[in-house]
Amino acid sequence: MAPEGARQHANWSPYDNNGGTVLAVAGENYVICASDTRMSTGYSILTRNYEKVDQMSPKTLMASAGFMADAQTLKKTLKARCKQYEFQNKKPIGCVSFAQMLSNTLYYRRFFPYYAFNIVAGLDAEGKGAVFTYDAVGSYERTNYSCQGSGQALIMPVLDNQLKTVSPLVLPAVSSATPLSEAAAIELIKDCFATAAERDIYTGDRVELWIMNADGVRKEEMPLRLD
């Protein structure tokens, strides 16, 4: 039994917050998934080159902020399960199925959660952009834009203002995809990161954008504040 009062020795926590912001925007026929590349602990920058976006299948991108060891383990597990899916079904996993699988994988660890805040971005069966946003224990929702991580509070309201779309309850149905063109969305995302980097010490160094459309996936980069 530990004595009352202050501990005299070093203590540890199984979790850390390594910061970072991830963001995704879905259009009618494209999707963009972006993240900064800073990895921090406390007031220290560990590396300026930690890429948080991964391609999980031909039509699926995934980005995670939070505790990097959990995020990397999660991605490793999911990549293995994507391979298994491909062997069993003779086709790569689609982004909607992947989104459900991620939710199940997170909830499987409900009582020792992965401290990772994820966004899945991809093109669905109709080739339409899709964004799925999660909490740490697997609650998720399909949206057309989302932002997670340390810069969430700074970026999300801007996206709400710029990209809000017609309610899905309206009849006749109106597409929920963002009305922006691909090029305009790229500019908006770059501005969002540049803005978040001004005030959030855990966001900075570089932003990488993965742009997925019918032609495939390409990457763009932009430098951010280094301080």
Add this chain to the structure above:
Amino acid sequence: MIPRRVAHNPIIGPGVVPRGVDAEYDAACARDDARDGPATTTHAPASGRAFTLDGKAREKAPTTRTQTPYVTGTSALGLKYGDGVLLACDTLACYGSTKRYKNVERVKKVNERCAIAFTGELSDFTYVCNLLEELTTEDFCEDDGMTRDAEEIYQYLTRVMYNRRNKFDPLWNSLVVAGLKTNGETFLGTVGMIGTHYEDDHVCAGFGNHIARPIFREFYKADMTEEQAVEVMRSALYACVMRDKQMMNKFQICKVTKDGVTISEPFAVPTEWGYEKFYNPTKFSETGW
């Protein structure tokens, strides 16, 4: 928990304090029982109470001896240069704030193209070394001339560290892994106690992350020669020894290139203590003694 008592009673046996001998002790036992219920130790004799075996406490709490570091090494530094990688640390293992073991090699050669250095618990590092030794033996027994490259060692250690944190029984180390990849490129990465890991052109584990890393960020160039890299490394070591209490002025630098792993003889960096203010600290002070 009741206060631990040492007693020897020839009838009841060693290590048991019988009740009815010490009123104060009996009161402590009664207070303890009222709070936790009677001790459930099966060995407890009816007339007394075992003083070491508190069955309930042992069932409730896991071993925590492994959850704090005892003998520790401080910073480990790593730096890439043109065609190799440097690793550096001092040769000290502390027992708390005591400089306990002053001649410890804190770098380990894993194979011809990989070396690791550590911060944190010395015995946990020894255990990590044993794991790597097993891997090396496996590689040797395969007899196909293949060894694991630095990146593979790094990935392996990442999983080991993360798995132990999942068991809530972490290895109290940060590790720096340096070496070459199979394609000949240099590799430098670090793994933390809870599995946090990253690769970079320069890394520091431990307190050096605050002191040496800014020096690396300032002076690192991708195409440095070995001499230039050693110079940067020595200035980083100098900064560490001046500001880190746990650092000693006796260092080793380990170099990994395509020609293999070499660990230098211990050396010291020159320090200057002959300043006027050191001789006569109160000379210019307006207050104080």
